[in-house]
Amino acid sequence: MPLTAFSITRVGEFDVDQILEKLGAETGQAYASVEKIPDAWRTQLRTDLKCPDCSVIGAEVVRAAVADKSGKPRRQSFFRFTTPGHHPVCDYANPEKANAVPETLVAFGEAKSNLTRAVRNLVCTGIEMGIFSQGSIRSMRDWFFNKKVESMFVVSLDPRTYSWISALQQNEFHARGALPPDVEITPEIAALPNFDWQAQAARLVQDRYPQHVANMRKLWDVRIPMLGEVGKRAESLARRYAGRPVFNTTVLASEYRTTQTLSEFIAHTHPPLKAVKDAGASSVLAFSALLLFGRDWDIGKAISDFARISPAVGAADPQLGNVMGLNPFHDYEAWAALKKLQELNIQVPDEIDIKAERIAMDVELRAKYGAPPLAN
Numbered sequence: 001m002p003l004t005a006f007s008i009t010r011v012g013e014f015d016v017d018q019i020l021e022k023l024g025a026e027t028g029q030a031y032a033s034v035e036k037i038p039d040a041w042r043t044q045l046r047t048d049l050k051c052p053d054c055s056v057i058g059a060e061v062v063r064a065a066v067a068d069k070s071g072k073p074r075r076q077s078f079f080r081f082t083t084p085g086h087h088p089v090c091d092y093a094n095p096e097k098a099n100a101v102p103e104t105l106v107a108f109g110e111a112k113s114n115l116t117r118a119v120r121n122l123v124c125t126g127i128e129m130g131i132f133s134q135g136s137i138r139s140m141r142d143w144f145f146n147k148k149v150e151s152m153f154v155v156s157l158d159p160r161t162y163s164w165i166s167a168l169q170q171n172e173f174h175a176r177g178a179l180p181p182d183v184e185i186t187p188e189i190a191a192l193p194n195f196d197w198q199a200q201a202a203r204l205v206q207d208r209y210p211q212h213v214a215n216m217r218k219l220w221d222v223r224i225p226m227l228g229e230v231g232k233r234a235e236s237l238a239r240r241y242a243g244r245p246v247f248n249t250t251v252l253a254s255e256y257r258t259t260q261t262l263s264e265f266i267a268h269t270h271p272p273l274k275a276v277k278d279a280g281a282s283s284v285l286a287f288s289a290l291l292l293f294g295r296d297w298d299i300g301k302a303i304s305d306f307a308r309i310s311p312a313v314g315a316a317d318p319q320l321g322n323v324m325g326l327n328p329f330h331d332y333e334a335w336a337a338l339k340k341l342q343e344l345n346i347q348v349p350d351e352i353d354i355k356a357e358r359i360a361m362d363v364e365l366r367a368k369y370g371a372p373p374l375a376n
């Protein structure tokens with residue numbers, strides 16, 4: 001249920017009350033309540049308003065009681081698009097997300113923290129200076145939606161993949177200090193008091209999975225961190241979206257790197273953001289992406305625009321920032337990791353416990369070479 005929609009004729013994003021007030025002012029006819037909207041207005045809204053995500057028209061105004069965070073019912077107005085209805089990959093078409101703002105959308109008008117207030121002021125100033133407009137912000141969302149539609153893929157990654165490669169990574173760590181792969185254990189080596197049997201056991205277990213090293217190299221090539229938080233997030237996305245079509249974020253790899261670079265620059269250079277220094281914040285990424293989009297992703301030109309906006313911040317009308325911006329890179333790394341892991345098609349064996357294999361191998365090696373048994 002979109003709370004805002006984009007008006008084609010007014011070139012801007014409005015919520016229900018804002019659009020009805022506009023209509024009232026334009027027609028000289030005051031509107032009393034959402035329940036009493038004149039039919040002519042309803043007809044106008046059906047052809048004038050576009051869904052914030054997929055751009056479909058056919059808006060209807062709905063007033064409904066929704067539960068707020070504390071569970072209390074609250075009256076809220078929103079738009080519904082039932083005829084012809086949302087595009088199948090529109091975020092608002094997904095019943096699971098229908099009641100939430102899509103994660104890629106960023107309310108530029110928000111001013112809840114120093115950071116969002118600083119970004120709102122940059123956006124308002126940029127609009128006032130004519131560097132971008134509500135219309136170009138909307139065009140960027142259309143561009144993103146088309147990228148999404150063209151690049152969808154179905155999630156088929158075995159969610160156990162991440163734990164499996166993590167276990168192999170850990171085993172690789174344990175193998176440090178072992179003999180090189182082509183050197184056999186001799187009685188002289190086995191007699192060395194500090195010979196690391198655990199490392200040697202890990203090394204031999206590693207040899208059973210030769211694909212692992214090759215896979216790790218391929219992941220390294222795409223510069224996607226695979227372990228830790230990103231890997232865990234990819235695993236949870238794989239479970240949540242199994243069998244469903246999703247956006248392939250990697251089609252935006254070069255835009256992502258450029259946006260990150262610009263965000264870093266802006267977060268360090270714009271005085272109110274310097275204190276916060278959160279270049280990874282959605283609103284900073286969304287603002288940076290907006291500057292780049294307007295300049296066809298030329299970072300030099302985007303920085304020139306920023307250099308004009310930053311010192312001019314202060315006097316712009318804060319209402320100008322009432323627009324939904326876009327951070328096309330929400331969860332970028334986790335989605336990129338998921339896509340890459342899926343491409344590698346790693347077969348996760350059933351019931352293999354790498355740690356148990358390593359211990360068994362350790363026991364076996366010590367017995368074979370007459371070394372002191374593994375201490376418990």
Ligand SMILES: [Zn+2]
Binds near residue numbers: 053055
């Ligand atoms: Zn839609």
